[in-house]
Amino acid sequence: MHSEAILSHLLLLSASDPRPMYQQIVDQITARVMAGDWRPGQALPSIRELAASSQVSVITVKRAYEELERAGVISTRHGKGSVVAERSEQTRLLLEAALQQHLHEAIAQALRLGLDRNSLHRQLDAALDAHPQLQASEGSTP
Amino acid sequence: MSQELNMPLIRLLVVKDWQLFQKQLAALVLAGIVALALLGLAKPWSFYLGSLLLIVVLVAAACFAIGTSLLTERKEQTLAFVMSLPVSPLDMTVSKLAGNLITFGVPFLVLLLGTLLVILGTPLPDGLLTMAILLFGHVLLAYCLSLTVAMQVESEGWNLFVMITSMVLINPFIMLLGQIDSIREPARGNDIVWSTPALAILAAQILLSLAALGYILWRHRRRAAFY
């Protein structure tokens, strides 16, 4: 119960966030796992418990958990709830593949707008500046 | 379709209506005591005043009983709240009937008893008893008719009309009683006389009252839902 309480409080969801709610849940849990805050094998709150404490519908939490499961971030034991998945290369590769796809989409969009390589670089820098927690220089994650 | 009555809940609803009526009941009993006291003084002016006040109190009891439990419930929309409780339409009808009869019946019977005691125990001619009972009989009939209308009809206007009209008819009724020799004459003396016309009128009042109440139960027996 104690670990569940901590986990619930770390999920900061908001309607002001433009991303769909299930996406916010997926992103936040993924970030915590990737950062090592949540250890492999650690139990996640049950779907209903998370739904109730964050005032989000059960179906949304379910969807988020299913996505996390597909991405290999969590694993669900039938009837016993979900836990943080054992760290594996698979997860990292999946996320990196997703990043590549996003980059390709950004490039396609830039082409539609008629931007050249340097303009796109400038756009990327501007976006990074707006996100102070993302360091432009190297910072290895534990 | 089971038509069993939810007795515990009906009892609760009746108690609820009774509790809601407390303030009016206290005021009515107080006014009633004053009326009886005036009657008991047995002076012409006090008799007139006392009997007037008595009639007013009786009419008020009828109006408040019907008003608080039925009309106000509808207007204040507390009816919707009661309907959401585990009650069937029949339970509601029974509880309204029972509640109403009790909230009106208590002051009615108290005043009837008080009036009889005052007539018999004071210098007032005992022969008045007959007319007094017939008067109470009229009020009872008017009340039952108003109750029947109130349970069927939602319009406040119509309900008020029926209540006022039936009560106002007390005047011509008293005059009518005065026209009948076998009722008017004994009223001055100390003998209690129940002549045939008097008995007939009383019987008619009681039977019509029961018929009105019976009609309510009959009409509402088959209702499956409130809407």
Add this chain to the structure above:
Amino acid sequence: MTAAFAVSGLCKRYPQFELKDLNLSLPEGTVMGLVGVNGAGKTTLLRLLTGIAAPDAGQVEVLGRRLPEAQVAAKRDIGFASEDMRLYRSQSLDWHMQLMRQIYPAWDESYAQHLIQRFDLNPAQALAGFSHGQRVKALLMLCLARRPRLLLLDEPTTGLDPVARMEVLESLADVLRDDQRSVLFSSHNTHDVEQLADSIAFLHRGQLIAHADKESFLDNWRRLLCLGQAPGNLKAWPELAQVRAAGSQIEIKVRAWREDLPQRLDAIGLSVQRADPMTLEDIFVTTVRAGGVA
């Protein structure tokens, strides 16, 4: 999976409108949000589900019981709070709670006290002195403290200030913990439905024009901004709910989104600049204005 309620072929006629041939069910342990304009039939549907109203045709089964015949038994497990309900003005909340305690054996006193604190209500005060928001919260508290298996709520947050609304939503969310308790609530605050509902039902002029699980329903809708010239027959595409043009900027509201739609639009000369999900409010208004086809 048992159904909290199931209605089939439901018809109810009123002078102003009629519910026609409604088929709807709610799986146990889920939350359904009912959306519709005033007069669409939401209150009527809720009354039929409580057994207060009897259908002209069709079946209503709630918690395994036929209504309105078994309404007394059904209402023991149903918590119904509607907008037109009032409590007794001359009495206090304590008096009402005492009434509830006597009627419902499942009344949870400690939970009731917890809600009174959270909703900031004065239990000794006469209801006549309550503000609209406090009154709504009081009614809700009397419902929630019984922990009923099915909650039927008609506009639970309508007319509440933002803080009170949040308090109500938080207390409703507590019900989510129990997989045997279900909720159906109707609301103009589509945001509430968007947030808490597992499934959504759109009622319009007495007909169910949409009924789907929330996530896939919202996924189906997109608002597109395109550049180009819209061909005349674009509005006829069945998957598009609305098309508006301002010069060479075209706004399209899509009701049946597919990944290949931007390609197909590209093929007819429209280049999609952005594709955003739509709020339920936007979807609702668009649907009603598009003639009630979702």
